[in-house]
Amino acid sequence: xxxxxxxxxxxxxxxxxxxxLVDVYDRAYEAxxxxxxxxxxxxxxxxxxxxxxxxxGLAEELGCxxxxxxxxxVRLEALGLVTREPNxxxxxxxxxxxxxxxxxxxxxxxxxxxxxxxxxxxxSPDEQDQLTALLRxxxx
Amino acid sequence: xxxxxxxxxxxxxxxxxxxxLVDVYDRAYEAxxxxxxxxxxxxxxxxxxxxxxxxxGLAEELGCxxxxxxxxxVRLEALGLVTREPNxxxxxxxxxxxxxxxxxxxxxxxxxxxxxxxxxxxxSPDEQDQLTALLRxxxx
DNA sequence: ACAGTTATTTGAGTGAATCAAGTAATTCCT
DNA sequence: AGGAATTACTTGATTCACTCAAATAACTGT
Numbered sequence: 001x002x003x004x005x006x007x008x009x010x011x012x013x014x015x016x017x018x019x020x021l022v023d024v025y026d027r028a029y030e031a032x033x034x035x036x037x038x039x040x041x042x043x044x045x046x047x048x049x050x051x052x053x054x055x056x057g058l059a060e061e062l063g064c065x066x067x068x069x070x071x072x073x074v075r076l077e078a079l080g081l082v083t084r085e086p087n088x089x090x091x092x093x094x095x096x097x098x099x100x101x102x103x104x105x106x107x108x109x110x111x112x113x114x115x116x117x118x119x120x121x122x123x124s125p126d127e128q129d130q131l132t133a134l135l136r137x138x139x140x
Numbered sequence: 141x142x143x144x145x146x147x148x149x150x151x152x153x154x155x156x157x158x159x160x161l162v163d164v165y166d167r168a169y170e171a172x173x174x175x176x177x178x179x180x181x182x183x184x185x186x187x188x189x190x191x192x193x194x195x196x197g198l199a200e201e202l203g204c205x206x207x208x209x210x211x212x213x214v215r216l217e218a219l220g221l222v223t224r225e226p227n228x229x230x231x232x233x234x235x236x237x238x239x240x241x242x243x244x245x246x247x248x249x250x251x252x253x254x255x256x257x258x259x260x261x262x263x264s265p266d267e268q269d270q271l272t273a274l275l276r277x278x279x280x
Numbered sequence: 281a282c283a284g285t286t287a288t289t290t291g292a293g294t295g296a297a298t299c300a301a302g303t304a305a306t307t308c309c310t
Numbered sequence: 311a312g313g314a315a316t317t318a319c320t321t322g323a324t325t326c327a328c329t330c331a332a333a334t335a336a337c338t339g340t
Contacts, residue, residue: 002296003202005169005180008187008250014268015256017275018165024279025162027203029145041143041327048146056287062143063167068328070289075326092287092336116147116155119278127274128154134271135157138259139164142327181296196318208297210320215295232305232318 002030002040021119028115035112036105045072046081046106052097054087081105142170142180161259168255175252176245185212186221186246192237194227221245 004023010016033043048058055073059066073096076082081102087093098106120128144163150156173183188198195213199206213236216222221242227233238246260268 003181003184003204005166006184006187007256008183008246008253011257012260012268014260014263014272017272017279018161018256018260020279021158021275022162022165025158026145026166039326040145044143044146054287055289064143064327065329066288067290067330071327074289087287090287090337092334094288110149116158117151119280120152120154120158122278122280123154123274127277128152130270131274131278132154132157134263134267134274135161137267138262138271139157139160140259140262179295194318195320199319204296205298206319207299207321211296214320227318230306230318232303234319 002026025115029113032109032113032115036109038105038109041072042076042079042081043109045069046076046098046102047109049082049096049098049102049106052085052095054093054095056093058096076102142166165255169253172249172253172255176249178245178249181212182216182219183249185209186216186238186242187249189222189236189238189242189246192225192235194233194235196233198236216242 004019004026006023007016007019010019029043030040033040036043038046044062045058048061055066055069058073059069062069073082073084077084080099082096082098084094084096087095120131123131144159144166146163147156147159150159169183170180173180176183178186184202185198188201195206195209198213199209202209213222213224217224220239222236222238224234224236227235260271263271
């Protein structure tokens with residue numbers, strides 16, 4: 001379990017509850033991935049392969065080094081969850097795509113990761129709108 | 141930069157903005173730690189040493205294996221940010237405490253991690269209360 | 281065709297995390 | 311009091327995420 005990105009000092013209740021939310025979210029994500037024997041990073045990459053795409057695009061979207069993606073994809077490939085085919089348009093590049101089994105695991109992950117759904121579901125539609133508006137404003 | 145604990149599918153706007161929040165929060169935490177050449181885990185542990193305490197308590201609070209704490213504390217000790225003294229009451233145990241330099245770095249970290257403060261600060265006091273109430277309800 | 285750029289991989293290194301096993305000191309039981 | 315069980319922590323082995331620097335190959339523009 002990853003250590004929480006904890007509150008050193010929470011100077012308001014809103015900050016404290018924000019931290020709680022982040023911590024619970026992150027742990028739920030990790031737990032859902034673990035149910036399927038995936039690391040959070042693997043679940044993340046798998047979840048972004050709805051269409052086949054290149055390594056570079058993944059690295060850019062996820063804000064990490066390309067070699068990090070290489071490793072994660074190699075492991076997903078070893079698990080039989082993705083394939084890496086040469087890109088016919090550009091022979092330097094590779095196209096990553098989920099296998100059928102990858103689709104299934106990804107779907108099961110989406111089902112297992114209920115946290116956001118459940119949390120939002122505790123709110124009425126009006127409250128959901130309010131929350132959305134408040135968080136958007138808070139995010140700037 | 142850690143990969144985001146991404147949304148596989150966001151079935152509502154509230155869920156999507158929740159994910160955004162978590163992602164931005166986590167990245168800000170990591171960035172603040174990096175400014176002080178700390179890993180997120182190191183910043184986390186350092187932030188929980190307002191009073192001297194044992195390794196076991198840290199492990200329990202942070203929900204990880206004790207040996208993980210040992211490693212992190214060893215590194216913090218090597219950086220001169222914490223000390224590990226034998227517990228006079230129980231010679232099996234060790235008491236971890238921040239050094240003055242640890243206090244300073246921890247304080248600078250708290251200053252550098254502005255995200256929660258800033259985000260909440262964009263809201264009026266009323267809105268902050270609303271947000272707190274909504275998130276509490278969502279957390280169940 | 282040649283130089284420069286781009287896509288990806290490889291290799292080396294750090295750190296987080298877990299598990300299993302070990303050590304030492306405490307507690308509990310009779 | 312004495313021995314067994316428990317507790318607190320460390321060590322060692324392993325896996326994975328992550329970064330950086332360097333290598334390889336293939337593309338692009340002139």
